[in-house]
Amino acid sequence: xxxxxxxxxSEKSRRAVLTAAFELVQEVPYAQLTIEGIAGRAGVGKQTxxxxxxxxxxxxxxxxxxxxxxxxxxxxxxxxxxxxxxxLAAVLHATVAELxxxxxxxxxxxxxxxxxxxxxxxxxxxxxxxxxxxxxKKRRLRSAQDAGHLARDVDLDVAVDLIWGPLLNRWLQHGGxxxxxYADATLDAALSGLRPR
Amino acid sequence: xxxxxxxxxSEKSRRAVLTAAFELVQEVPYAQLTIEGIAGRAGVGKQTxxxxxxxxxxxxxxxxxxxxxxxxxxxxxxxxxxxxxxxLAAVLHATVAELxxxxxxxxxxxxxxxxxxxxxxxxxxxxxxxxxxxxxKKRRLRSAQDAGHLARDVDLDVAVDLIWGPLLNRWLQHGGxxxxxYADATLDAALSGLRPR
Amino acid sequence: xxxxxxxxxSEKSRRAVLTAAFELVQEVPYAQLTIEGIAGRAGVGKQTxxxxxxxxxxxxxxxxxxxxxxxxxxxxxxxxxxxxxxxLAAVLHATVAELxxxxxxxxxxxxxxxxxxxxxxxxxxxxxxxxxxxxxKKRRLRSAQDAGHLARDVDLDVAVDLIWGPLLNRWLQHGGxxxxxYADATLDAALSGLRPR
Amino acid sequence: xxxxxxxxxSEKSRRAVLTAAFELVQEVPYAQLTIEGIAGRAGVGKQTxxxxxxxxxxxxxxxxxxxxxxxxxxxxxxxxxxxxxxxLAAVLHATVAELxxxxxxxxxxxxxxxxxxxxxxxxxxxxxxxxxxxxxKKRRLRSAQDAGHLARDVDLDVAVDLIWGPLLNRWLQHGGxxxxxYADATLDAALSGLRPR
DNA sequence: GATTAACCGAGACGGTACGTCGCGTCTTCGG
DNA sequence: CCGAAGACGCGACGTACCGTCTCGGTTAATC
Numbered sequence: 001x002x003x004x005x006x007x008x009x010s011e012k013s014r015r016a017v018l019t020a021a022f023e024l025v026q027e028v029p030y031a032q033l034t035i036e037g038i039a040g041r042a043g044v045g046k047q048t049x050x051x052x053x054x055x056x057x058x059x060x061x062x063x064x065x066x067x068x069x070x071x072x073x074x075x076x077x078x079x080x081x082x083x084x085x086x087x088l089a090a091v092l093h094a095t096v097a098e099l100x101x102x103x104x105x106x107x108x109x110x111x112x113x114x115x116x117x118x119x120x121x122x123x124x125x126x127x128x129x130x131x132x133x134x135x136x137k138k139r140r141l142r143s144a145q146d147a148g149h150l151a152r153d154v155d156l157d158v159a160v161d162l163i164w165g166p167l168l169n170r171w172l173q174h175g176g177x178x179x180x181x182y183a184d185a186t187l188d189a190a191l192s193g194l195r196p197r
Numbered sequence: 198x199x200x201x202x203x204x205x206x207s208e209k210s211r212r213a214v215l216t217a218a219f220e221l222v223q224e225v226p227y228a229q230l231t232i233e234g235i236a237g238r239a240g241v242g243k244q245t246x247x248x249x250x251x252x253x254x255x256x257x258x259x260x261x262x263x264x265x266x267x268x269x270x271x272x273x274x275x276x277x278x279x280x281x282x283x284x285l286a287a288v289l290h291a292t293v294a295e296l297x298x299x300x301x302x303x304x305x306x307x308x309x310x311x312x313x314x315x316x317x318x319x320x321x322x323x324x325x326x327x328x329x330x331x332x333x334k335k336r337r338l339r340s341a342q343d344a345g346h347l348a349r350d351v352d353l354d355v356a357v358d359l360i361w362g363p364l365l366n367r368w369l370q371h372g373g374x375x376x377x378x379y380a381d382a383t384l385d386a387a388l389s390g391l392r393p394r
Numbered sequence: 395x396x397x398x399x400x401x402x403x404s405e406k407s408r409r410a411v412l413t414a415a416f417e418l419v420q421e422v423p424y425a426q427l428t429i430e431g432i433a434g435r436a437g438v439g440k441q442t443x444x445x446x447x448x449x450x451x452x453x454x455x456x457x458x459x460x461x462x463x464x465x466x467x468x469x470x471x472x473x474x475x476x477x478x479x480x481x482l483a484a485v486l487h488a489t490v491a492e493l494x495x496x497x498x499x500x501x502x503x504x505x506x507x508x509x510x511x512x513x514x515x516x517x518x519x520x521x522x523x524x525x526x527x528x529x530x531k532k533r534r535l536r537s538a539q540d541a542g543h544l545a546r547d548v549d550l551d552v553a554v555d556l557i558w559g560p561l562l563n564r565w566l567q568h569g570g571x572x573x574x575x576y577a578d579a580t581l582d583a584a585l586s587g588l589r590p591r
Numbered sequence: 592x593x594x595x596x597x598x599x600x601s602e603k604s605r606r607a608v609l610t611a612a613f614e615l616v617q618e619v620p621y622a623q624l625t626i627e628g629i630a631g632r633a634g635v636g637k638q639t640x641x642x643x644x645x646x647x648x649x650x651x652x653x654x655x656x657x658x659x660x661x662x663x664x665x666x667x668x669x670x671x672x673x674x675x676x677x678x679l680a681a682v683l684h685a686t687v688a689e690l691x692x693x694x695x696x697x698x699x700x701x702x703x704x705x706x707x708x709x710x711x712x713x714x715x716x717x718x719x720x721x722x723x724x725x726x727x728k729k730r731r732l733r734s735a736q737d738a739g740h741l742a743r744d745v746d747l748d749v750a751v752d753l754i755w756g757p758l759l760n761r762w763l764q765h766g767g768x769x770x771x772x773y774a775d776a777t778l779d780a781a782l783s784g785l786r787p788r
Numbered sequence: 789g790a791t792t793a794a795c796c797g798a799g800a801c802g803g804t805a806c807g808t809c810g811c812g813t814c815t816t817c818g819g
Numbered sequence: 820c821c822g823a824a825g826a827c828g829c830g831a832c833g834t835a836c837c838g839t840c841t842c843g844g845t846t847a848a849t850c
Binding site: 029030031109112113115116117119122123126148149150151152154155157158159161162163164165166167168169170172173174175176182185186189190191192193194195196 | 226227228306309310312313314316319320323345346347348349351352354355356358359360361362363364365366367369370371372373379382383386387388389390391392393
Binding site: 404441 | 804805806807808809815816
């Protein structure tokens with residue numbers, strides 16, 4: 001039983017499905033997002049979805065891939081004005097805005113929920129979607145190291161987790177209000193450390 | 198139709214439901230955990246579940262309450278040997294062990310997933326389950342402040358997030374291996390800060 | 395896995411399903427009669443149908459049983475005026491009228507088609523629905539034998555087949571116009587035989 | 592979109608489709624005979640089938656035409672030894688054998704079922720397939736009339752129905768065992784009539 | 789012998805119905 | 820009146836075929 005031939009795939013249907021899924025996930029609670037609903041909205045047969053995607057999460061993932069390729073193929077880059085704290089604060093504030101906007105909160109939360117339940121999807125996510133972004137973050141931090149604004153001996157992955165982890169965790173677990181102030185507070189603490197100096 | 202009368206509630210059925218739910222969530226993927234399955238395993242009618250719990254998440258939540266009350270009613274406390282880093286590392290290593298053990302990982306993950314999707318449940322969780330634990334963490338940090346091992350001007354909630362956030366985030370999002378080493382690295386970074394000194 | 399408990403069965407749903415099926419089969423070609431359509435018309439869940447009937451044909455059969463029990467429990471009887479030919483002609487004309495009326499033609503044809511394809515259903519049909527009728531026919535013929543109007547040595551089942559078979563066959567196979575004249579012609583031929591006298 | 596050009600039709604595909612259909616209808620219940628199944632077995636694209644046949648029944652019909660043309664183009668003829676009863680009995684026994692053999696029973700039953708549901712197909716059937724055979728039967732009966740073995744005033748169509756109707760009806764409706772004895776009994780009754788003499 | 793238009797196998801497509809599963813409600817019966 | 824049991828209306832699941840369509844690749848009549 002051979003897999004379907006991708007060369008025969010209808011690009012129109014593919015985009016219709018991904019767009020419909022992305023729109024629907026903003027309109028209804030994720031638990032109520034159904035394949036039938038997506039197919040109906042996209043004007044597509046259910047079989048077309050089942051033929052090309054193994055799960056609802058995979059559709060969601062592809063939708064993100066499609067929409068984050070607005071900046072087509074470009075490598076993402078963090079601002080680098082030389083002022084590390086200011087640059088990171090700007091990025092975090094943008095993230096806060098995104099996580100606060102229902103149009104982006106809903107799809108990202110849905111994806112995060114799926115990732116939490118599916119290690120295979122998680123791997124794909126961290127390779128294909130989060131990876132490039134994390135690389136950009138690490139590039140910015142390395143630049144700070146070169147400028148002497150960041151300790152040389154710190155593991156950059158740990159640094160990224162320390163800066164973004166608290167914010168993401170609070171967001172995903174509804175752990176408190178998601179504000180610029182909170183982002184600033186965690187950023188300052190991460191940069192300066194908790195110990196007295 | 199009057200609300201059910203809690204005084205006539207069967208304690209036996211209640212425990213049977215919570216135990217069945219807790220066991221089942223370890224055996225099957227959370228998406229396949231059904232009310233019918235729980236009722237069947239518990240030897241309980243479906244109506245009994247619908248009468249006393251508003252949602253699957255509520256059952257899960259109660260199951261946690263039941264099981265975390267092994268240390269019946271006692272207020273949780275972190276170790277305080279005077280060595281902050283060592284004490285925190287010990288707690289984090291215990292957490293790593295828990296999050297790594299399938300028996301605890303599965304139910305906690307299921308609860309986390311529900312919390313991510315239900316703000317109301319999130320509030321209850323942070324008040325009733327996470328709250329006391331967070332208070333204990335803050336008590337330990339305040340003690341460290343008194344001993345001069347922690348900066349006086351740091352917001353303790355931010356400090357807790359900084360220490361535990363990266364670990365929880367990596368766990369929930371399958372962001373990488375969950376090891377004692379990683380916990381130590383984030384702990385050290387949190388305590389000392391990222392900036393060169 | 396025990397079968398469903400018939401004592402719990404909803405009589406209302408049962409009748410709704412049978413009535414809906416009987417009505418629908420008159421309105422749409424039998425090939426387009428769907429379980430979903432029946433369930434929808436009956437205001438009943440699909441599962442309720444699948445729980446109690448093994449096939450569409452079984453529903454149809456039960457619908458016939460229900461509706462032919464208008465003459466509740468009574469044993470059917472053919473007229474017996476002493477004039478065999480006249481009595482049989484009257485019955486055959488009534489049959490022609492029934493087979494010609496779309497309201498009865500459609501359901502009977504559907505049932506006949508299912509019987510042709512399902513020997514098990516055929517047995518049930520010949521025992522429960524056709525049986526009593528055939529018995530009545532044979533009673534009338536036996537009475538004719540007693541009156542000396544019918545040969546004593548003829549097998550009554552063969553006689554019934556000879557009288558009704560040609561008509562039913564023409565009806566089911568669309569073999570020609572279904573008229574009283576045709577019924578009379580076959581009846582006369584059956585009674586008198588084809589050989590010269 | 593012009594109609595297909597019959598001159599370019601692939602004879603190979605045509606035969607493959609008809610053979611596949613005829614074989615499949617013997618192997619699976621008729622309700623499970625699908626166009627896709629036929630196309631697959633025939634090694635033919637679905638479009639080729641839809642291009643040349645309007646329905647599944649039409650395929651079946653053509654398959655019969657093809658296979659009954661083994662005796663290519665020849666006009667069928669009933670035996671005529673001068674002994675009417677013996678000749679008819681021989682033909683009926685052959686029919687019984689055919690209707691009893693699964694290899695012929697299945698396809699004939701499928702066709703009969705379609706004819707029962709589709710008057711248009713019925714007409715075609717009675718003209719093209721059944722017609723020549725019925726003509727042969729009537730020729731044999733007319734010869735019997737000429738020999739004084741059959742009443743002159745009997746309608747030959749009625750006579751044919753009287754002789755073959757009961758048998759066909761019993762076959763199609765699974766009305767009882769299909770034996771030579773039963774054929775003989777109906778034949779004798781048809782020839783001699785039911786009335787005492 | 790090259791061109792070209794239609795047929796061909798293949799199978800993706802938008803649909804409809806299938807038969808199943810679980811939801812949350814309702815009904816029955818026993819303690 | 821609670822609780823076990825489970826039938827009910829409902830809606831989504833994932834699958835099977837429907838009949839249409841589009842795609843290259845023959846194939847046969849025309850130039």
